[in-house]
Amino acid sequence: MENYETAAATPLPEETLQVNAPIKNYLSESAKWARFLGIVGFTFVGFMVVGAFFMGTFMNFLGRNQTYEAGDNPFASGAASLAMAGYILLLALLYFFPSLYLYQFGTKTQNALRRNEQFDLTAAFSRLKSFFKFFGILTAVFLVLYGAGLLMMLVFGAFMNGR
Numbered sequence: 001m002e003n004y005e006t007a008a009a010t011p012l013p014e015e016t017l018q019v020n021a022p023i024k025n026y027l028s029e030s031a032k033w034a035r036f037l038g039i040v041g042f043t044f045v046g047f048m049v050v051g052a053f054f055m056g057t058f059m060n061f062l063g064r065n066q067t068y069e070a071g072d073n074p075f076a077s078g079a080a081s082l083a084m085a086g087y088i089l090l091l092a093l094l095y096f097f098p099s100l101y102l103y104q105f106g107t108k109t110q111n112a113l114r115r116n117e118q119f120d121l122t123a124a125f126s127r128l129k130s131f132f133k134f135f136g137i138l139t140a141v142f143l144v145l146y147g148a149g150l151l152m153m154l155v156f157g158a159f160m161n162g163r
Contacts, residue, residue: 019121028113031124035106041099045092052088059084094138101131 019027059081108124111117 024113027109031106031109031113033106034102034109034128038099038101038103038106041095041102045096045099048088048092048095052085052092055081055084055088057081097134098131101127101134105131 104127105124108120108127112120112124
């Protein structure tokens with residue numbers, strides 16, 4: 001007759017994983033770099049936000065001081081400078097989230113290793129997961145946009161060739 005009872009001393013698979021000294025060293029070094037990259041990312045986001053407002057002013061200045069032989073300067077209306085500022089602000093927003101996730105991963109990992117705290121380490125890996133998920137979704141979106149752009153170029157080229 002078969003015995004279907006499980007031994008009480010048998011550890012569950014999630015309980016057998018151990019974070020030994022070399023893994024702690026790798027995590028500690030990764031956390032330092034993640035915090036550094038997060039801080040640098042925040043700095044660049046700040047520069048981008050400030051630059052967005054100056055870019056709009058600069059383009060508006062150029063639009064008023066440059067003349068075109070074909071007629072009105074398209075930059076003189078201010079619409080192009082607002083569009084450029086909006087574009088840079090959108091890029092800053094997209095760059096903010098991965099920087100935040102990296103910084104949180106680094107901070108929570110360092111806290112977990114310092115205090116030997118499982119909860120903080122779990123939260124740290126949650127942030128790392130969010131970082132990779134964000135970049136995965138962003139990559140998929142850009143692949144779709146590139147594919148749609150290529151398809152539109154092919155269709156446009158076919159129509160232009162038919163004329």
